[in-house]
Amino acid sequence: MRNYFTTKDPLDTIIKETMSDKKVLETKHILTGWTNIVIEVTTDKGSYFFRFPRNPFWSKMIIKDAAVCNFVEGKTSFYTPQMTLCYDKKKRPFSVHKKIEGYTLGDRIYHLSHTALTGVAYDTAKFIKELSGIDLSKAPDEVKYPLSDFLYELDHEHYKKHIDRDHNYIKSTEEDKLVHGDLNLGNILLDENDKVIGVIDFCFAGTGNPQMDTARMLSRPVPEEFEKKFLSQFVDTSEVARMKTAWKHIDAGYAEHIRTNFPEINLNQL
16 A cells, blocks of 8 residues: 555545644645645635655655654744644645745745845855754654765665765765755745745755755855855855755756656746
8 A cells, every 4th residue: 555645646635634623715736846745725724734745755754854843843043834744544644734924035036135135145044053053962863864865865766867976975074963955945935024934844854964055055046146145154165066066966866757757746946
C-alpha cells in the first residue's frame, strides 16, 4: 500500500474530515508545490495550508518538516508555522498549518523601494543567524538530520545523473548548526509594509553550514542590490560561490524529475 498521495485521491474529503470543526468555504491548489500537493483551504475560522506528500521520500520528510517547525517555533524573531502532522485512514502522513497572512518575497522583490530592499536583506540574514544559533542539545532526532544526507538522498531518489562531487563538497563543509535548507524567495513572507514577518517550508531543514542558507537565497535570480546588501551582513562568505553552484545542480536535477513526472507543476520560479 502506497504511503503518499496523488491528485486522484479524495483530497477534498480528507480536508473536510480534518476540518470537521470548521466550515470549508474554498479550496485552492497551489501549482508551485514541488515536493507536496499543496492546497490552501479557506474556512469560516481562517485559512490553512494542507501538504500531501507526492512520493515515499516526501512522506518521510514531511514528518521531519513538522518536527522542525514545532521545534523552531518561538526561537527566532520571525513567525514560523505551527505544524500539525496528520494521518488519513490509510495511515499516510500529511500536514496542516494555519496561513501566515502576507506576501512572498518572490512576489515583491522587484517592486521594493531601496529602503525596503535593504530591510529585507538585513532581516533575511538575521533569520539565518538566529536559526543557526538555536541550541540543539534538546532537539528531536528529526531536527538533527544532516542537510548533506538529505540532499544526497534527494538526488539519488530522483535524479539519474548523480552529482556526487557536490554532495562530497557539501558534506566536507558541514557544521552542527540548524539550517533551513530551502531558503528561497517563495519561503520568506512580507507584511503589507514590506517587512519580513515569517519563514515557511522547513522540509529541507537539518544540521549544516549556515552559508548553505546564504547560498540558497542567491542560487536563483535576485536583484544585484539585494545580493550586495544581503552578503554584507555576514563576516564569512568564503564558501557561498561554490555552494551556489551546488544548489543550482540540485535544483536542475530535481526540476528534471518534476518536468518528467509532474508536468502540471509550475516551474517558472526557476
